[in-house]
Amino acid sequence: MLHSKHDQLEIKALGKIAGIDKITINKQWLESDKVTFFDSIFYGNLLVQLTRFIIFLFLSVFLFIALYFLADGIINLRKRRLERIRQKKIQQVFANHSLKSVGDNDKKEFFKRSYIMDGYKFLKKLQSHLEDERSLALEIKRSELTAKVDNLTLGLRVGTWTDDPLEKWMTTVVIPQLISKGVVSLNDNNVVHVDSNFKEDLELLLKYLKRE
Secondary structure (H helix, E strand, O other): OOOOOOOOOOOOOOOOEOOEOOOOOOOOHHHHOOOOHHHHHOOOOHHHHHHHHHHHHHHHHHHHHHHHHHHHHHHHHHHHHHHHHHHHHHHHHHHHOOOOOOOOHHHHHHHHHHHHHHHHHHHHHHHHHHHOHHHHHHHHHHHHHHHHOOOOOOOOOOOOOOOOHHHHHHHHHHHHHHHHOOOEEEOOOOOEEEOHHHHHHHHHHHHHHOOO
C-alpha cells in the first residue's frame, strides 16, 4: 500500500493461517527504527569516537576556564565594593573623631590602608598581637635576627609557619614594619614597649568601626 513517509501506520493482523489460531504483530517498523540513548552517543567508528572525545575534552576545559574567571570576577567585584565601603567608613571616623595619630601621616596611612585592605578582623588580630608581650618579644628578636642574616638568606624572612594567610602577613610583614618605625621596641631588660598613642588609637578605631 502506498502512503506518505510522514504517516504513522498501525499494522493490524487479519485472517487466519491454517494451523494457527491467532496472528499477532511482534515488532512494528517504527519500533525497529528507534535508536537508544547510548547508541546515539556512541554511534560511529573509532575515529568518530576519538574526534567526539577531543571535542568534549576541549569544551570541558573551556567551560572550566570560563567558570573560573567568572567566579574570580565576582570575588574581585565584591572585594572592590567592600573596600569602597571601608574607605568611606574610616574617612568618616578620621573626620568625626579625634585620634592622636591623625597628625602622624605614616600611622594614619597604616591604619587606613590596613582597614581598607583587610578589614576589622585584621585590626582586631593586630590588637591581640600587641597585647601578647611574650610573643611580641619573640617577634622582635626574630625580626632583628632576620635583618642580620638577610643577605645570607637571599631575602628570605625567618617566620613562624602558619596556614592562616592573615597571621602569616601579620608576623612576616606588619610586625617587622611596626618595629622598623619604632612603634614596637624591646629595651635592654627585654621588656616590650608599644607606642601608647598608636595603641590608644587602635582601640578607638576598633570601637568606632565595630565589626563589619
